[in-house]
Every structure is written in C-alpha cells, then in structure tokens.
Amino acid sequence: xxxxxxxxxxxxxxxxxxxxxxxxxxxxxxxxxxxxxxxxxxxxxxxxxxxxxxxxxxxxxxxxxxxxxxxxxxxxxxxxxxxx
Ligand SMILES: [Zn+2]
Numbered sequence: 864x865x866x867x868x869x870x871x872x873x874x875x876x877x878x879x880x881x882x883x884x885x886x887x888x889x890x891x892x893x894x895x896x897x898x899x900x901x902x903x904x905x906x907x908x909x910x911x912x913x914x915x916x917x918x919x920x921x922x923x924x925x926x927x928x929x930x931x932x933x934x935x936x937x938x939x940x941x942x943x944x945x946x947x
Pocket of ligand 1: 890
C-alpha cells in the first residue's frame with residue numbers, strides 16, 4: 864500500500880527535475896523538499912521506502928501520481944523531434 868503524492872507544489876507533492884528523469888518531493892508531513900535519491904518505476908512507485916531526509920518520521924512507500932503520463936509525453940516529444 865503506497866502513499867499517493869500529487870504533482871504540483873506544497874507539502875505532499877512532487878515536481879519533475881533533470882528533464883523528467885527524476886523528481887523533487889515535498890514531504891507530506893513536515894514540508895521538507897528534496898530530490899528523490901532512488902529509482903522511480905514506470906508507474907510512479909518508488910523502488911524502496913522513502914524516508915524523509917529531515918527525519919520527521921515519514922517513512923513509507925510512495926507513488927507519484929502523473930509520473931506515467933510524464934514519461935509517455937516525453938516519448939511523444941522525442942518522436943515528434945525525429946521528424947524534423
Ligand atoms: Zn518530513
């Protein structure tokens with residue numbers, strides 16, 4: 864059972880970084896903002912439990928909502944650029 868993290872801003876949200884290959888996440892509990900330091904699966908779930916670097920006690924499996932759609936749009940953009 865994973866905690867869903869929405870795309871956006873504020874506590875409990877994530878934003879794409881490094882051209883969409885990684886994400887920054889704001890802790891749902893304390894608001895600490897940090898880049899995810901582990902692999903993100905195609906469906907947006909993280910491979911390991913995510914422990915807040917600020918040691919607030921948040922330590923759960925999480926899923927980034929909208930991650931799959933971001934990966935799909937990156938593939939579509941790449942294909943469009945090949946036509947040039
Ligand atoms: Zn935290």
